[in-house]
Amino acid sequence: AIQVTQSPSSLSASVGDTVTFSCRASRGIRNDLAWYQQQPGKAPKLLIFGASYLQNGVPPRFSGSGSGTDFFLTISSLQPEDFAAYYCLQTYSYPHTFGQGTRLEIK
């Protein structure tokens, strides 16, 4: 199974900051990676698919990049509603695998 390592596990930042999370796959997965945001007590929400394609309705301050084994999610100009948990998911092969998650906290 492909392992996906997400980092950091947690991050503190302030409103207005720009932050970047990363996911590394144990082998090449082309661009078959998605990013999700999860607010406490809520279901996850798809932000980015195909490594860099923004899901409809997601603000453009979210962006994804990368291919192969290294992927990044960048949030520019953090808003209060962005403080949440973020997960990546590889869909290149089964079993699909999530990263361990990054918890974004207010500094």
Add this chain to the structure above:
Amino acid sequence: QVQLVESGGGVVQPGTSLRLSCAASGFSLSSYGMHWVRQAPGQGLEWVASISYDGGQKFYADSVKGRFTVSKDTNTLYLHMDGQRREDTAMYYCVRDLSLATAWPGYWGQGTLVTVSS
């Protein structure tokens, strides 16, 4: 409007069986791949199982292979869980692929909670 409503969760004893349901509306289940994803309390997300749009292909996480079965009929997705273990305690989410031509888990239900405890 895509709507997914899970049900069937509850408290069950180890070793017993349980069937989760996910009622789909606003689209045809026969046109989309579907998934089950779970989240243990305070933990991250774990992909559990997927079924292709036509039901012909099914895939499972190693942790549930041989114990869980995913299936669907016209309007409902199912997850049949046998031999429940304490580590199966989690919120279970039903997820639909984003679009007809892609395999991105995009639309999520609100989840149903399964607690395995004696």
